[in-house]
Each structure stands twice: as structure tokens, then as C-alpha cells.
Amino acid sequence: MCLRTYRKNWLFCDTPNGAQASAIVYTMVEMAKANGVNVYRYLTYLLEKLPDDRMSDDELELLAPWNETVKAEIERRANESNQSYVNCQGAPATEK
Numbered sequence: 001m002c003l004r005t006y007r008k009n010w011l012f013c014d015t016p017n018g019a020q021a022s023a024i025v026y027t028m029v030e031m032a033k034a035n036g037v038n039v040y041r042y043l044t045y046l047l048e049k050l051p052d053d054r055m056s057d058d059e060l061e062l063l064a065p066w067n068e069t070v071k072a073e074i075e076r077r078a079n080e081s082n083q084s085y086v087n088c089q090g091a092p093a094t095e096k
Helices: 003-010 016-034 039-049 057-061 068-089
Strands: none
Touching: 016 039, 039 068
16 A cells, blocks of 8 residues: 555544554554565454553564564464465465
């Protein structure tokens, strides 16, 4: 998504809290992209971990998209997902 799309989406932020939530999501998406992490899988990973404002900086660092452990886990899940697709469909998944 380009910045232009983000700017248009800001029009629909009715409250400061809504705008802040949108900014957080956009930041997570762009950080994932910048670190070569699959955005969908990264956001899914974060939703499973449920980070919050009570976490320490060190705990949050463990969830960052530049963390090698996070990258490895997301890649493992992607490979596992591709493997289950192969098993269910009988043909290998094609790379996009």
C-alpha cells in the first residue's frame, strides 16, 4: 500500500484513539515490509502474542520483525503451511 492510500484512510479515523490504532497498524505493516517479512504472517503472529503497553522494551524487541527468531518462526510457519497445502491438494504449491 502506498502512502497515498494511508492518507485517504485517515479520513475515516473518527477519534484520536482510532487514528492512533491505525498508525500502529500501518507502522507494523511498513516495518514488516522493510525487514522482508511476510506482512500477513507477521500480523497473524503478533495477534497470537497480543503485545500490549505493559510489556517491557526487551519483551517488545522479541516481537519485532527484525528479530531473527521472529523471522525464523514466520518462515517455519510459511513452510509448514505450504507443506500442508501440498498434502491436501496432492500437488505442490506454486511460489508467487
